[in-house]
Amino acid sequence: MYVLKFGGSSVANAENIRKVAAIVQSSDAKQVVVVVSALGGMTNELLTLGTKAAEGDENYKGHLDDLRERHLNVVKSLLPITGQSSSLSLVMQLFNELEDIAESIFRLREFSPATKDRILAFGETLSSKIIAAYFASLNLSHRWLDAKNVILTNSKFSNAKVHLEPTMEIISKTIQNFNEKIILVPGFIASNKKGQTTTLGRGGSDYTAALFAAALNATRLEIWTDVSGMMTADPRWVSGARIIQHITFKEAMELSHFGAKVIYPPTIIPAMNAGIPILIKNTFDPEAPGTLIDNEPTTHELEQEIVTGISSMTEIALLSIEGSGMVGVPGTSKTLFETLAAAQINVILITQSSSEHSICVAVDAADIELAKEALDSSFNNEITTGKIEPIKIERGLSIVALVGDKMKSHPGISGKMFSVLGRNGINVRAIAQGSSEKNISAVIAFEDVKKAINVLHEAFFEKVYKQLNLFIVGVGNVGSRLLAQLKQQKSYLQHNLNIQLRIAGLANSRKMVFSDNGGVSLDHWEQALQEGQQFELSAFINTVIEKNVRNAVVVDVTANAAIAGTYKKFLEKSVAVVACNKIACSSSYEDYQQLKSLSKAFNAPFFFETNVGAGLPVIGTLNDLLRSGDEVVKIQAVLSGTLNFVFNNYDTTKTFEQVVAMAQQEGYTEPDPRLDLGGTDVMRKILILARESGHALNMEDIQNTPFLPASCFEGSVEDFYGQLKVHEDHFKKLYEAAANEGCKLKYVASFEQGKASVGLQAVSAQSDFFHLYGKDNIVLFYTKRYPDQPLVIKGAGAGADVTASGVFADLIKTVY
Known part of the structure; x- marks a missing residue:
């Protein structure tokens, strides 16, 4: 014997009642008691009806007509035309009776507790009669049982107390004479010893079901509702709330007492006293396991979960x-x-x-x-x-x-x-x-x-991973290394930082691809991108914004001005931006300030650590100094890994053109090496540091002393290399002049007293820049706290791997 209770949402309309019938038919019990509530919201509607009538509001009549029409429509939608007549007549008959009671209330202006219970009882009576008619149309073996005939209470109307012993005895004796597989019972309603209708108060239908379960020593009480069980917290407030699959009676009582709406504490008591398990199930997702309530010790998915x-x-x-x-x-x-x-x-x-x-x-x-x-x-x-x-x-x-x-x-x-x-x-x-x-x-x-x-x-509770949805633009040297690092660290991030990486979109100058499910595979991203659609910047922007995924980050791993121009649109939509591209932060000061303001206004992180020093923590350190109250006095730096590599390797045994070509092959230069050798890249970097220090500078404010002949800037990149060959003597003279003085050539950026400059300098052995090898960068921060001995940041300032690692670090910062 199972007892199944279906709440108001489960029987709210014809479609839902069909679901109820399917669940009842699929039950493996030899006999089931089915307890049903009124159609969803009907109890409140009936209460409103009585209140309006008692207040002398003639609109109660229209309200009554609406309720009648709702029930008639359910019959018409639920039953075949040939089987509707008797049910429609029954509904009309019950509503005629209800109309008489409402008219009496209207005339007397009195809505006593006894009359209130009588009116409210129509809800369950109507729904159960309609459902019984539907069961009959399906040729299901069933019997309708009036709860008023078997549940006896005192006369405290609206919240009547059940006389348990006689009620249990009557239910048991009555049901034992029934041979039908389904016994259909209206919940919530009962009667006192005078035969007057009473109601069982809040959770009354659940209580009806629990009484039947206890009286019949049922194998299980199933409460079917519109949620899949009791949850770890209210899902309306906590998006990560999950189903509690197993809970004890006492735990359920505690949770129910403090607001868990699935069940009401008194509901549990008859079943708890009889040791009958209660299963909370979802009418709209019957395959979901639900929540089992019994006396067995609670088990959890994770042993460390102490709180239920x-x-x-x-x-x-x-x-x-x-x-x-x-x-x-x-x-x-x-x-x-x-x-x-x-x-x-x-x-x-x-x-x-x-x-x-x-x-x-x-x-x-x-x-x-x-x-x-x-x-x-x-x-x-x-x-x-x-x-x-x-x-x-x-x-x-x-x-x-x-x-x-x-x-x-x-x-x-x-x-x-x-x-x-x-x-x-x-x-x-x-x-x-x-x-x-x-x-x-x-x-x-x-x-x-x-x-x-x-x-x-x-x-x-939350062991759920925070999903980071990445839209990466640029899959060249740095971009491809970034994807390789993301693949390598994916498992580590998930298990150690609870971050779940997902490549939601990927693009280069030719193609773009998006994924709505598990993301673009980090194992096969090249193929996915090759098979993607043609890249079009406006389409890329619109797609990222329209997808509106949580924790979205656009990652710009290009040197493209058009891509840099999209940051505003993303930040305005609360999409984070991580930029390797220096163009945005070195554009006009007004644009730079706007990006910073948008980031703050829309709570969208905007990180660009790799704009200066690749993976070195230059900008982060500068920000930490300023946030802690320090003040920058002077900055001196070698900020081009490319130029440092070139001048560290140029000793005239190879031509200057050969050394520059080697730097480009190693991935140390921009796609156009003139941005590095002409000083533009270094100008951008010192400009960004000056701005982050709190100074309103623009590119034209920076003094640049070039060392390349003017003809090197004419024509294509190929023409540039040709001009390097032509001017080899010029580069030899620069090298020899420095070497004769015991100095080395370094391309130095300086910022002091609001002024910035960049240019080639011959530095002596006493300089911090003299022993700077390979592609390393160095930044010297002279501040109020570091006036004589500067704070020094030194390390590899170029290279795909270190730059990708800096972008990676910025990505992680967007989570926290």
Whole structure:
């Protein structure tokens, strides 16, 4: 025997009812009890109907017509035409009865609790009768059973208490005489000993199902709803919330008490007492495993997960009693709780200081004025004599609670919880922990509850990787090395930094390719790009923006001015930009400032460390100095790995043209070597450093003393190499003049007192630049804190691998 309960969303319309029938038909139980709620939202609609009538609002009639029409449409959509007549007549008959009751309410202007229950009961009666008719149309063996005939309650209308022993006996005796496979029961409704209709209050249909399960000693109680089970947190607030596949009754009670909406605590009690497992299932995803609730110890996917779930309760108010007259005086707590109980006010949370100087209780915000009035009366004498201070109330509060059986005897859970809340600026107003240690609750401001649940879920549950979606432009020397490094480190990033890399798009000057699923394969990206569509810049921009993926980063590994011109569009759409390309940050100062402002305004990271010194931490170090309050006085640097390589290798045994060609073959130069040898690249770099230091410079403000003859800048790159051969004597003279003085040639950039310059210099052995070998760069920062001995950054300043590693480091920074 299984008991299956279907909530309002599960039977909201004809389509959903068909899903319900399919689930019932697929059940492997020999006999099932099916408990159904009213059509989704119908209980509230019926309450509105009665309220309007009681207020003398004649619009109740139109409201009644709408409800009637809704039910008639469900019948027409659900049943074949030949089988609709009797069901339509039944619906009309029930609505005629409902109309008579509503008219009486309208005339009397009275909506008593008993009448309210009678009206609300129509919801479940109508839905269950319609579903019974549909089962009949499918030739399913079934019987409709009126819950009012088997569930007996007291006369506390709207929240009636069930007389358990006679109810269990009647259900058992009634069902044992039924041979049909399906017994269909309307939930929520019952009757008192006078035969008057009563309702079971919040979660009433679940409670009906639990009563049947306990009375029949069912194998399992299944609660079918519109979610796939209880979750680690409210999915409306926490995107990473996941299903709890297994939970104990007591854990479920705790989570439900503090706001988990899947089940209501009293629902669990009959099944829990009978030891009947409860399975929460999703009507709209019946294959999902759901949540199993039983008495077995909870298991988790990860053994280190001590917390089972995080729950919350909003619209809470705190009520505080304090005063020196409470200390050592017995009976204060007794009076407090007796007073609240007499006023029928439920206490949600209690905390008392060890000094007995104060007691704090949390109640529903709607009850706070009544609670204060009752306590003011009870403690009037103590307040008047000053033994107890006037009762204090605080509104606008919520409760967040950690729940889990495994929390018991595991030290550090509370500390971690409050540490996480504190680091995020969330003030805890009150704290409570049950003696069972299954629950730690904190009262916080309502406006902090979403933030609190998210940070707690992140701290206790999230093993989910943060996906980084990369759109890489440029797959030449540096770009291809970057892709190789991403492939090499993909597993490391996932397991050590919880970063999941995904190449969402890839482009070069000819082709572009995008991937919506797992990303472009790092093993076969060359083939994927070759088979991609023709590259068109506007199409690339639009595609990146339209995809609107999370944690998107455009990575520019080109020297293309048009690509640099797209950064504004990406930043305005909160897409991060990582640039190896120096053009954007060395364009006009206004454009540079705009990019920085857009990055801040749209919370979109903009990193360009490799603009200066390839993989060396030059810009990052400069920013750290400034953020810590230091001030730049002077910068001196050799910023071209290309020029340093050239002059370190040119000793006239090879021609200058041969050495430059070797530098280009090694990947140390820009595609057009004149950008390096003409000083443009170094000008851009010192300009960027000057700007990052806080100075408003432009390229034309930089003094450039060229060493190349003017004819080298004419024509193509091939013509350039030809001119290097022609002017070999010029380069020999430069070298010999320096060598005769015991000096070396270095291309030096300087910035001091707001002025910048670049040019070839002969440096002596005493210079920091003299012992600079290969393709290395060096930057000397003279600051207020480093006035005499500069802060020195030195290392490889060119090369595909080191430049790619600098881009890689910037990518990781976008995550944090």
